[in-house]
Amino acid sequence: MTKGNFWPDDIQGAVSLTFDDGAITQLDNAVPCLDDHRLKGTFYVNPGRKQDWTDLVPRWQEVSRNGHEIGNHTTRHPCSCNFKFSREGYCLENLTLADIAETIDDATEALDALFPEQNGNRTFCYPCYQTYVGEGEGRETYVPLVAKRFKTARGWGERPNFPEVVDLSYAWSWAVEGNTAEELIAYIEGASKKGQWAIICMHGVGGQHLSIDNNAFQGLVKHLDENRHRIQTDTMINIAEYILSKRSGEQRN
Template sequence: MNTCMKYLFVFPFMLTFLVHGQTSPSDHSTEIWQGKQAAVVLTYDDALNVHLDHVVPDLEVRGLKGTFYLSAFFPGSKNRIQDWKKAGALGHELGNHTLYHPCDASLPGREWVSPDNDLHQYTTDQILKEIRMTNVFLESLDGQKERTFAYTCGDTATGEGSFVAAIQDDFVASRGVRGAMNRIGNINLSNVDSYGINGQTGEELIALVKEAQEKQALITFLFHGVGGEHSLNVSLEAHRELLDYLEANKDLIWTTTMLEAARHVKEHQQ
């Protein structure tokens, strides 16, 4: 076969490979995140009043859902039970953030942790009882059996060691605090990465979502105060700019709860 004939023979196969065989990353996005480029999970910790007074209404007006991690003994939980029931009925996820919110006081910068709430002094049995009692509380609010968990302060161990494996059967997934994008093939559902938000502008929050779109990733936001009520805070304006972007790009971005995202990841990984 001469050189010209050789190229004529090979070219159609090369063209087919370029068009169908060697796909760009964006070509796979429709198979990964419900037909969208990326998934976004908005999580809110500590059952703050601002979550009920501002965040839930702001999500609802845009047709978005969030995940709210409640510490059951906190005033914002026990004093607003009917409001949390309404939030659950609207389709927002009520997640488990323990009963008393213990954190490991042995770590640097944890002087604020009281002796009663020092996770380093807990036994694993103690934290399991606290977590499972919170599940009972949450079920009384929304009637749901399945839910997700958020490690308090990102801590995963008592004085006896890690309790990650001990709660694995209690939850579909557990959210951690490491700031990183979640790629669907290697997401660790026992410690899902999330970006802790404190003082970012709306532009900076949107930039993180755009990065997730480029990488066909799941991005989880970890909010505390939204317009106040916590030392870790984002302004209402910045938060609303993020929500406006998510609403305007619903065709490209799947904004969902941690529970629904985890179910989807589990199906994909299996």
């Protein structure tokens, strides 16, 4: 495979903008900005987890109908017991693979019912970027269980992804809370020069937890719009499907 020609036409690299935990500031601030610039994002939600979920469903349905991806982030968001917020013992060191499968499949069932236009075609995001159940000698990875169910899943990592080789069952992302537009643009430009897929991970936008401020977000989105002829910004599912089809085409040649 020749380096640099992985993407279509004049595209140098790809970007996915991803948002975790169904935060309302994503609906209030991120979605309108993306829509103004005709760009699509991936929103990883937890059906039923928080009290305001039911109230927000109609707004998420509108987002989905507009072509954004609504992704699976489990129903119960299990993370390490070492986090203070892992209450009531439902945390990774105490769970089994069957427990993880249940919270993932419950989310899939809820999302299938609420977002029928997706036809079940969505990606996964590891809560707290963590991929295991159990502890010590009994610790096991749940990545294979995710890989069986999803074309790609987003974790956390130190670099953008090389599309030729990235393990799609744990694609790396950069969590950008507190960064400026200039820093974000430098990151995606550096990735594009190498032909990479840069995945940006966000939580609150212009408020709420781990937030990026509105100016930084808007500056990034404006840059992605102005450079759309050479940087492809799309959902996780669309980029993953392109990567898979490109890889299978290369194998046939």
